[in-house]
Amino acid sequence: MSGLLCQANVGFLFSHGCGSAAAMTCMRCAMPLCEQHVMPVGAEMLCATCARQHEDHTGDEGGVDEDHPSYYYDDYGYYGAAATSGRGRAHDANDFTEADGESLRHEDDASFEEDMGGS
């Protein structure tokens, strides 16, 4: 690998690059990796991050309910009384576009508390 060093994060308390000589690169993100930090996923050799993303994307996804209301909120509709803007107008869910709906599609995701980088 012409002198490249493994970029995998290691260390228990303090994160730092592995620093060993790289033997290959991740087949998705091209991160240089040594033999210890490459993960075989199907036919691909991946870094830990891409392997985790692969698992996330291939895992089961529950049904999506984009209209899920929150009964925890007294003022659902949001930022009404709590707004600091002084506009005093709550959001209208009908203002949402498809892209906004996409941003909420994880609401019924079953993978809560499984990914320490998930927020």
Place this chain on the structure above:
Amino acid sequence: MGHLTRVSALARAASRRGHAVVLLTNSPFASGLPLEDVLGTGVEVFRLNPALGREAVGEVVAQCLEDVRPDLFVVDTFPRGLGGELAPLLPSVRARKVLIHRDVNPTYVKQYGLARAVDAFDLLLVPGEAAPFANHPRAVRTAPWLLLRASELLPRDKARARLGVPAEDTRALVAVMGCGTPEEVGEAGHIAARLEATLGPDAVVRWLVPPGAAMDAPASAPRARQGRRAEASLAEGLALRRSTWPALAVLPGVDVLVGAGGYNTVQEARATGTPFVALARPRLYDRQALRLRPEERAGSVEALVARAAGLARAGPARSERPYVSGTDDAVTLIERTVLSA
């Protein structure tokens, strides 16, 4: 990075009131940020390896609590910990416990019994936004939390100079905030490049990147955690890139801010009155589409670029509003909680 910025704001305010603070984070951005410089000597920062799993994080937190023996334990957003690692620990923690409580996915709230989890805390601080348990008997709302005080923001001319805009250049400055995940930081470079192509000589465009992020690496260095798309974004936005943190400091020099709907970007744009347009990014816990106001929210990258360009050309005035941060109030509330123990 949002959690880290929010707790940094609180840690900084507490430290300035004379409290010793230990900040424990597993943010992937933490290793590159000059946290010690911004937070001061009163805050000790422990950077956990972001690759640690929940069991390992739980062990580190337990060991840290054993070693530090704090009077107060503050948890951001997740009363059970992000991986549920705090749930078994909290009953044995003698310190007073404070939860920073903001909006979270209601399905998660319900499925994981957060109504019971928040009862383990002596105080719920609600920093400026609606939240599921904002009406809890021990919940107190404050203004949104900001990392810097008003006097610490750069004057307009210095902010523009910091972003590489010559003093004689009076064109509008559009800043695209590289925030969220490392991949989204890269995508911001792509958006910045598209904006520059759209605006041409009508405005100056900058891509703000947190120091130490993969996108902040020299172009010739091996870059970690970047996909092909991010690699392309890096090449497109390279000339526009400015390593900046906290970006809040330079907002007085920014005429249009382009970003996402995360807590800090939104609150910082509003507090500084900076014209702002953003995408609502999908998150497992946070709901950015609900945080953004209709006039702030763009439904696609194309709409984002068009609206930002329109704003830059129109030269909208900054909205005048008092710059208010709730961090000092939060520290006062915490002090009362500790004194009442």
